[in-house]
Amino acid sequence: MSFQNPVFIPGPTNMPEALRRAADMPTLDHRSSLFADILHPALDGVKQVLKTTSAEVFVFPSTGTGGWETALTNTLSAGDKVLAARNGMFSHRWIDMCTRHGLDMQVVGAEWGAGVPLDRYEEILRADKNHDIKVVLATHNETATGVKSDIAGVRRALDAASHPALLYLDGVSSIGSMDFRMDEWGVDIAVTGSQKGFMLPAGLAIVAFSPKAVALTETAQLPRTFFDIRDMRAGYANNAYPYTPAVGLLNGLKLATEMLLDEGLENVFARHNRIASGVRAAVEAWDLSLCAQSPDLYSDSVSAILTPQGFNATDIVTHASEVYGVAFGVGLGEVAGKVFRIGHLGSLTDVMALSGIATAEMCMVDLGLDIQLGSGVAAAQNLYRQSTGHPIKAAA
Ligand SMILES: *Cc1c(COP(=O)(O)O)cnc(C)c1O
Numbered sequence: 155m156s157f158q159n160p161v162f163i164p165g166p167t168n169m170p171e172a173l174r175r176a177a178d179m180p181t182l183d184h185r186s187s188l189f190a191d192i193l194h195p196a197l198d199g200v201k202q203v204l205k206t207t208s209a210e211v212f213v214f215p216s217t218g219t220g221g222w223e224t225a226l227t228n229t230l231s232a233g234d235k236v237l238a239a240r241n242g243m244f245s246h247r248w249i250d251m252c253t254r255h256g257l258d259m260q261v262v263g264a265e266w267g268a269g270v271p272l273d274r275y276e277e278i279l280r281a282d283k284n285h286d287i288k289v290v291l292a293t294h295n296e297t298a299t300g301v302k303s304d305i306a307g308v309r310r311a312l313d314a315a316s317h318p319a320l321l322y323l324d325g326v327s328s329i330g331s332m333d334f335r336m337d338e339w340g341v342d343i344a345v346t347g348s349q350k351g352f353m354l355p356a357g358l359a360i361v362a363f364s365p366k367a368v369a370l371t372e373t374a375q376l377p378r379t380f381f382d383i384r385d386m387r388a389g390y391a392n393n394a395y396p397y398t399p400a401v402g403l404l405n406g407l408k409l410a411t412e413m414l415l416d417e418g419l420e421n422v423f424a425r426h427n428r429i430a431s432g433v434r435a436a437v438e439a440w441d442l443s444l445c446a447q448s449p450d451l452y453s454d455s456v457s458a459i460l461t462p463q464g465f466n467a468t469d470i471v472t473h474a475s476e477v478y479g480v481a482f483g484v485g486l487g488e489v490a491g492k493v494f495r496i497g498h499l500g501s502l503t504d505v506m507a508l509s510g511i512a513t514a515e516m517c518m519v520d521l522g523l524d525i526q527l528g529s530g531v532a533a534a535q536n537l538y539r540q541s542t543g544h545p546i547k548a549a550a
Contacts (some may be wrong), residue, residue: 155161156479156480158175158479159478159479159480159509160480160502160506160509160510161481161497162481162483162496162497162510162513163481163482163483163495163497164297164327164350164456164483164499165297165326165327165349165350165496165499165500166349166350166353167350167353167497167499167500167501167502168353168500168501169353169355169501170413170501170503172413173406174407174502176402176405176408176409176410177355177402177403178402179402181366181399182379182401184395184398184399184401185226185393185394189394189399190393192401192405193373193390193393193399194393195408195411195412196405196407196408196411197213198411199407199408199410199411199412199414199415200213200360200362200407200411201362202411203330203335203415204329204362204366205334205335205338205419206362207218208337208364208365209344209362209363209365209367210362210368210383211360211386212362212383212386213358213359213360213361213384213404213407214332214350214359214361214380215357215358215359215397215398215399216357216358216381217348217349217356217359218285218324218326218347218359218533219247219251219297220381221326221346221347221359222248222251222324222345223381224247224345224361224378224381224383225322225343225345226255226257226376227255227374227376227377227378227381228363228367228374228381228382229289229320229343229367229377230255230257230288230289230372230374231373231374231375232255232257232375232469233256233257233261234258234286234288234289235258235260235286236252236260236290237262237287237290237291237453238252238259238262238292239263239275239291239292239293239318240261240262240264241264241266241268241269241272241296242293242296242301242302242486242487243296243297243298243486243487244293244295244296244297244298244324244326244327245291245293245296246326246487247292248324249261249291252291254316255376256376262274262278265310266296266445266487266488267299267301267446267447267451267489268301268447269296269301269302269303269450270292270293272304272307274534275311275312275317276314279311280314280315280317282315282317284445285317285318287317287319288319289320289322289441289534290320290321291302291322291323291324292308292321292323292324293323293324294323294325294327294328294329294332295326295327295332295456296324297327297455297456298487298495299446299489299493300446300453300456300457300458300495301384302328303330303451304445304450304507305321305323305339305341306335306338306339307332308321308339309321309339309341310400313340320342320343320366320367321339321340321343322341322343322345322367323341323343323344323345324345325345325346326345326346326347327351327499328453328455329343329346329350329351329360330351330352330410330422330500331350331351331422331423331499332423332426332453332455333423333427336362336364341364342363342364342367343362343363343364343367344361345359345360345361345362346360347360348403348406348407348410350455351455351500352406352407352410352411353410353413353500353501354406354410355403355406357400358400358403360407362382363383366497368383371383371443380397380524382396402421426454426455426502427454428504429454429498429502429503429507430453430454430455430457431537431541432504432506432507432508432511432533432535432537433457433496434457435499435511435533435534435536435537436511436515436534437459437515439517439529440518440525440529440530440532441525442460442462443459443460444457444458444459445459445489445492453498454497454499455498455499456483456497456499457496457542458483458485458489458493458495459493459494459495459496459514460492461491461493461518461523462523465521465523466491467484467487467491467494468484468485468491468494469483469521470482470494470514470517470518470521471484471494473517473520474514474517477518477520478513480509480510480513482495482496482514483495494514502536504534507538508531508538511530511534512530512531514530515529515530527546
């Protein structure tokens with residue numbers, strides 16, 4: 155692996171130099187006003203990125219997985235009923251966590267490559283006349299399959315069934331890269347981490363609770379201590395933590411939100427869409443297909459690319475790492491060996507993306523796939539040249 159090459163794994167993502175410096179701080183007293191000047195702007199910045207004014211944001215020293223646990227343990231009791239769809243490795247793992255916490259799971263199976271099945275959700279919610287279902291889970295972006303689900307559609311399904319269940323969202327690989335609107339979509343808990351759209355090292359679970367979700371903490375019986383948002387809130391009221399905060403990462407988070415908001419969230423989303431479209435143009439030129447079953451499901455943060463039958467897609471990832479010093483993502487779970495993944499979220503430009511496409515191409519040719527060198531690169535180049543709103547054109 156070479157540290158000079160960008161990574162193309164769908165998290166952790168490439169770190170802008172400014173964020174590396176922001177996270178690398180001398181020790182400071184985390185009970186002093188210096189810390190308050192980091193904490194509150196970081197929390198406010200996250201709220202803006204989530205497009206919420208009503209939710210409360212909590213940041214734990216943890217990862218996205220700890221964010222899942224924060225959501226469940228603060229609001230639910232053993233035996234509570236939860237509706238979820240399993241359409242990839244990350245939704246699978248969140249469901250597994252629910253099961254281990256003794257929640258009563260109603261799991262809708264879906265193909266790996268499909269999105270959250272909205273019609274099934276609506277059917278189940280309509281049939282739940284007693285409103286036994288307390289919470290509905292949705293994974294905004296299945297990182298394993300490169301599938302984006304329609305979260306506004308999940309909200310519509312809940313509303314169409316006049317069902318009061320809360321909506322919890324895994325936005326770990328979408329928030330900060332793809333359009334997300336916490337308030338408008340009626341999301342009650344949103345979960346992410348520091349190492350994907352926020353372009354930082356792993357180490358923070360970032361979780362936002364709607365007032366409805368916050369209210370549940372008083373009755374929820376699942377055991378929690380480290381992840382209790384009531385302790386965290388009491389800490390924040392004193393400009394502090396209930397324990398030692400990850401000060402450097404929080405300082406990084408403050409700057410990361412500033413960078414995203416300075417670029418403009420809509421511009422950030424457009425950049426990810428353009429870069430992803432270039433990758434998709436390359437996939438088409440290679441005559442390969444995506445794991446995502448239809449264009450409405452295509453993720454702008456990661457592409458999972460199916461390789462021909464009989465070919466082990468993981469060989470591409472190993473070869474890229476060993477020969478060219480470039481990291482791609484392997485297939486996980488049901489699609490292990492069937493797909494390789496190009497992560498294209500976080501700090502990435504068109505030009506960086508071209509290097510990843512070129513490397514994937516070299517690997518596939520080296521490994522004997524029938525692909526023309528330069529074909530995918532040319533397809534992406536054409537797309538990037540023609541895209542409007544390109545920052546270089548704007549500056550000219
Ligand atoms: C990365 C990821 C996670 C897990 O986050 P960790 O920070 O590794 O705990 C959960 N969900 C999705 C969709 C992810 O992409």
